[in-house]
Amino acid sequence: MISKKQITDRFISYVTIDTESDPDSNTTPSTEKQWDLANKLVEELKDIGLKDVTIDENAYIMATLPSNIDKEVPTIGFISHFDTSPDFTGAHVKPQIIENYDGEDIILNQEENIVLSPDYFEDLKLYKGQTLITTDGTTLLGADDKAGITEIVTAMEYMIQHPEIKHGKVRIGFTPDEEIGRGAHKFDVKKFGADWAYTMDGSEIGELEYENFNAAGAVVTIKGKIVHPGYAKGKMINSIYIAQDFINSLPRMETPEHTSGREGFFHLHTIKGDVEETQLQYIIRDHDKEHFQARKEVMKKLTEEINAQHKREVIKIEIKDQYYNMREKVEPVMHIVDIAEEAMKSLNITPIIKPIRGGTDGSQLSYMGLPCPNIFAGGHNFHGRYEYVPVESMIKAVEVIVKIVELTAVKQKTS
Structure with a gap:
């Protein structure tokens, strides 16, 4: 042919x-x-x-x-x-x-x-x-x-x-x-x-x-405070450590390298930052619409919890749907x-x-x-x-x- x-x-x-x-x-x-x-x-x-x-x-x-x-x-x-x-x-x-x-x-x-x-x-x-x-x-x-x-x-x-x-x-x-x-x-x-x-x-x-996946992108921005490290006690807020807390609080096994078939995930694909500010970029994926919505809510709730722990807004999250x-x-x-x-x-x-x-x-x-x-x-x-x-x-x-x-x-x- x-x-x-x-x-x-x-x-x-x-x-x-x-x-x-x-x-x-x-x-x-x-x-x-x-x-x-x-x-x-x-x-x-x-x-x-x-x-x-x-x-x-x-x-x-x-x-x-x-x-x-x-x-x-x-x-x-x-x-x-x-x-x-x-x-x-x-x-x-x-x-x-x-x-x-x-x-x-x-x-x-x-x-x-x-x-x-x-x-x-x-x-x-x-x-x-x-x-x-x-x-x-x-x-x-x-x-x-x-x-x-x-x-x-x-x-x-x-x-x-x-x-x-x-x-x-x-x-x-x-x-x-x-x-x-x-x-x-x-x-x-x-x-x-x-x-x-x-x-x-x-x-x-x-x-x-x-x-195909329902898909969203999330940008997480963490604000810290930089002061001289020799005099930092009680003053410095290291945004990198807060970012680490955020990353570790998401389900570790719900990432691309641990999922297949219809299983969804959170995927951290970019991280950049210093003491003063750190930004995390995630993609959120799930075939099931309800699970997809739940994943976005997990990230929003985690943001609220970290802010409550610090008694101030140290972290912001922006989530945008990409396709369905x-x-x-x-x-x-x-x-x-x-x-x-x-x-x-x-x-x-x-x-x-x-x-x-x-x-x-x-x-x-x-x-x-x-x-x-x-x-x-x-x-x-x-x-x-x-x-x-x-x-x-x-x-x-x-x-x-x-x-x-x-x-x-x-x-x-x-x-």
Whole structure:
């Protein structure tokens, strides 16, 4: 159906363009360099024959595969993001192609002794005999989510070249800044005009997800008093020690490294400070809405208790919700998940239906009126030097997209 060379060449043409986003920027896109890939994609979508190809002032791309049947069927969409994570550099990506992977260690970088090993990354064992694309150990790869973009473009091109595949109208959308939580912020759902959509932004082949975390961010600011340490008795208030009390008062086992599945957590990801002032930055996550609310209350109550102990306001907390579990919006239209599941099974792919331990554009889009489950894109070890993607997984993702479009036209269900 799809050649390895075709999909590999397309993917590499995308990942070698640096599109790292920047959480400290107030512009959209957050970095000017995201325009480099965005503009390339616009021209490519036109070249393969898609219609209504548009890019707006914020680099949101949309395009249409027109229906080729004379009956009304739902309009569906496929969405991916073209930015890469600021967690690790995406500049000067040098992909390596490992053909017929032998199941052993892969030397990513001889000079720096960087090794991608199945002893540590056990998922590698699933892909023995396949073609892997890896990094050279000095950058991330960008399969998150340029694999998804590759798959969507390739699927659209395939359907244009094979008009015997009957389908309704399909919309595609590519977004900036997903990695910094803003991918859906300026997405025009009304303009997109789909009854539902799928993000191609999952990992392992078979993943199909319609649950994600409820999410909030918390900034905890502790005020102290600095005086000369030689004369500090009864006068100095060390904000670092108060911060330590706050940290130690939260459940130690309810952190990312001790939780899995549907278990939520408190995650302290940044701490900076001195005697006079210390700031803690947390993310709060839980799949269950009531547990999510309870976690926020725990942090607020702890703040009150510490202030009471000191008989003055030494600590402040600001909590902001970030996104919510899409399950609430997808369950009323579960046939959209059923179609994706049927598509995978028809291609001999075992669906892996599980909650996302993170967020996705699909979560925000679901609450904006566009129900949007998440489908595998094939990559592993996102956001770091050990990222890789099996080419065969990307090909299967293309087949899933095509099959979903076919099934939607046959079933003629509406959202």
